Amino acid sequence: MTEFFQxxxxxYEAAWAFATLSGILLIALPLMLxxxxxxxxxxxxxxxxxxxxxxxxxxxxxLLQSFADGLKVFLQETIIPSAANKGIFILAPxxxxxxxxxxxxxxxxxxxxxxxDINVGLLYILAISSLSVYGVVMxxxxxxSKYPFFSAMRAAAQMIxxxxxxxxxxxxxxxxxxxxNLTEIVNxxxxxxxxxxxxxxxxxxxxxxxVVFFISSLAETQRVPFDLTEAESELVAGYQTEYSSMSFxxxxxxxxxxxxxxxxxxxxxxxxxxxxxxDVDLIPWFDIPGxxxxxxxxxxxxxxxxxxxxxxPRYRYDQLMRLGWKVFLPLSLLFVVxxxxxxxVTRYGA
Amino acid sequence: MDxxxxxxxxxxxxxxxxxxxxxxVFLPMGVSRLTGAxxxxxxxxxxxxCGFPAFEEPRSQFDVRFYLVAILFxxxxxxxxxxxxxxxxxxxxxxxxxxxxxxxxxxxxxxFAYAWKVGALExx
Numbered sequence: 001m002t003e004f005f006q007x008x009x010x011x012y013e014a015a016w017a018f019a020t021l022s023g024i025l026l027i028a029l030p031l032m033l034x035x036x037x038x039x040x041x042x043x044x045x046x047x048x049x050x051x052x053x054x055x056x057x058x059x060x061x062x063l064l065q066s067f068a069d070g071l072k073v074f075l076q077e078t079i080i081p082s083a084a085n086k087g088i089f090i091l092a093p094x095x096x097x098x099x100x101x102x103x104x105x106x107x108x109x110x111x112x113x114x115x116x117d118i119n120v121g122l123l124y125i126l127a128i129s130s131l132s133v134y135g136v137v138m139x140x141x142x143x144x145s146k147y148p149f150f151s152a153m154r155a156a157a158q159m160i161x162x163x164x165x166x167x168x169x170x171x172x173x174x175x176x177x178x179x180x181n182l183t184e185i186v187n188x189x190x191x192x193x194x195x196x197x198x199x200x201x202x203x204x205x206x207x208x209x210x211v212v213f214f215i216s217s218l219a220e221t222q223r224v225p226f227d228l229t230e231a232e233s234e235l236v237a238g239y240q241t242e243y244s245s246m247s248f249x250x251x252x253x254x255x256x257x258x259x260x261x262x263x264x265x266x267x268x269x270x271x272x273x274x275x276x277x278x279d280v281d282l283i284p285w286f287d288i289p290g291x292x293x294x295x296x297x298x299x300x301x302x303x304x305x306x307x308x309x310x311x312x313p314r315y316r317y318d319q320l321m322r323l324g325w326k327v328f329l330p331l332s333l334l335f336v337v338x339x340x341x342x343x344x345v346t347r348y349g350a
Numbered sequence: 351m352d353x354x355x356x357x358x359x360x361x362x363x364x365x366x367x368x369x370x371x372x373x374x375v376f377l378p379m380g381v382s383r384l385t386g387a388x389x390x391x392x393x394x395x396x397x398x399x400c401g402f403p404a405f406e407e408p409r410s411q412f413d414v415r416f417y418l419v420a421i422l423f424x425x426x427x428x429x430x431x432x433x434x435x436x437x438x439x440x441x442x443x444x445x446x447x448x449x450x451x452x453x454x455x456x457x458x459x460x461x462f463a464y465a466w467k468v469g470a471l472e473x474x
Contacts, residue, residue, distance in 0.1 A: 016355075020358070020359045020362060021362070023359065024359070024362060024363045024366050025366075027363075028363075028366065028367065028370065073378075074377075074378050074381065075378070075381060075382065075385060075387060076378065076382065076387060077382045077387040077388050077389065077390070078375075078378055078379045078382060078388075079390065079394060079395065080395070081395050081396065081397050081398075082392070082395040082396065083396070083397050084397075090375060093371065093374075093375055094368065094371040094372055094375055096371075097367070097370075097371040097374065098364065098367045098368045098370075098371050101363070101367035101370070101371075102360070102363055102364050102367050105359065105360045105363045106360070115359050115360070115363065116356055116357065116359045116360045116363075117356065118356050118357065118360070123434060124360070141409075143397070143408075144397060144408055144409065145397035145398050145399075145404075145408050146397075146399070146404065146406075146408040147398065149408050149409060149412075150412070153412055153413075153416050156416070156420075157416050157419045157420070160419065160420065160423040160427075161419060161423065163423070163427070164423060164426040164427060164430070167426075167427065167430035167433075168430060168433075171430065171433050171434065171437045174434070174437045174438060175437045175440065178438060178440075178441070179438060180434075180438060236398060241398050242397065242398060245378045245379075245382070246374050246375060246377070246378040247375050247378075249374075250371060250374055250375065317473060318472075318473035321419070321471070321473045322471070322473070325422075325471045326466070326471055329426070329462075330462075333455070333459070336433065336455075337452065337455065340437075340440065340448060340451075341448070343440065344440070344444075344445065344448050347441075348440055348441045348444060349444075349445070
């Protein structure tokens with residue numbers, strides 16, 4: 001994009017600054033729009049599975065429902081409890097939303113369409129997504145109220161537990177791709193399955209890791225069946241209990257931005273990112289812009305998230321921790337050993 | 351310069367994201383004062399409880415297992431941090447690198463098995 005601004009007669013530095021700023025806005029604003037629409041999709045999918053209609057009043061087919069909700073919370077009063085630690089209380093939603101947005105800086109939407117094409121992109125995502133636990137802990141502590149406190153404790157323990165196995169799964173993918181750069185990881189998946197299908201998911205050794213990654217991403221974003229932090233029958237609204245107005249909505253927006261991030265990571269790491277499903281040029285797959293494939297795949301994963309939410313009952317907390325520590329952690333560790341050993345024998349051994 | 355050009359967009363993005371979120375938090379506060387929605391009273395500002403004043407201090411004791419999970423997390427996250435550079439340099443280190451890492455993993459698995467056996471992973 002720098003070249004485009006340079007062709008308008010700007011110096012390189014000015015063109016670079018304009019290109020970066022417009023790139024940031026082109027990620028952040030559509031992302032917020034996407035989050036608003038994806039909340040609507042979520043509600044529509046649950047409604048359809050429950051044989052209800054879902055939101056259908058505001059706008060055609062209820063499409064403007066999220067914007068109406070947003071306007072409502074925007075005009076509401078911000079309540080800061082008198083017992084709360086006010087600074088941290090206000091800072092918590094800011095941290096949550098900032099972190100949720102910032103992770104998108106390294107996501108490639110198409111070949112070369114990425115804000116910062118750094119060589120440790122996956123490591124950056126891992127680092128930023130582990131920061132999101134701070135927003136939760138800060139809100140729970142600063143609220144100085146019983147239910148948010150318990151909920152923040154649960155949320156922190158849950159997020160760090162599943163982050164361990166997510167780290168090992170990422171190592172499996174990195175081992176196979178030989179790079180932390182997300183663009184290179186996607187390119188390495190081209191024709192990976194039998195020289196025909198694009199995506200690591202068609203690899204017999206990586207397929208189990210994708211299943212574990214998908215379930216872990218549900219747990220990491222605190223979706224059903226792992227939404228114990230917002231178990232409304234025991235913890236009211238979890239760590240958001242004391243929040244109101246836009247501060248409350250920011251937790252929601254951040255949560256959905258994180259869910260979309262996890263969906264896009266599923267796409268990028270296991271389903272070939274912006275590549276079409278098949279690596280054959282018989283059908284004009286490659287004429288469709290890569291970003292369309294990327295968004296379609298991401299949307300498909302979001303649909304799976306909603307589908308799970310509408311059909312699966314909630315886990316108990318001990319079951320959740322058992323699954324994380326006693327099943328996923330040994331399994332992903334075993335696969336790190338198996339995959340690296342297999343690669344040593346077949347690829348690097350000679 | 352190369353690294354700066356790569357990482358500066360991320361830093362700018364961070365600042366813009368923080369500014370955006372701060373605006374989202376502070377603008378409604380101003381708007382609610384203008385529209386008259388801002389009307390706090392003692393009941394509204396008291397902490398949430400099911401219709402009565404809270405009996406006890408909210409920051410009371412909590413289960414020690416949360417602490418144990420945090421300790422275990424630090425160990426395994428550090429382990430993952432060692433695995434990251436190893437994973438991208440497997441072609442350079444070859445078999446010696448692989449075997450060394452397997453020994454390292456084996457030691458950690460012994461520790462993990464011990465934690466499992468003494469019940470650090472039990473929740474009931």
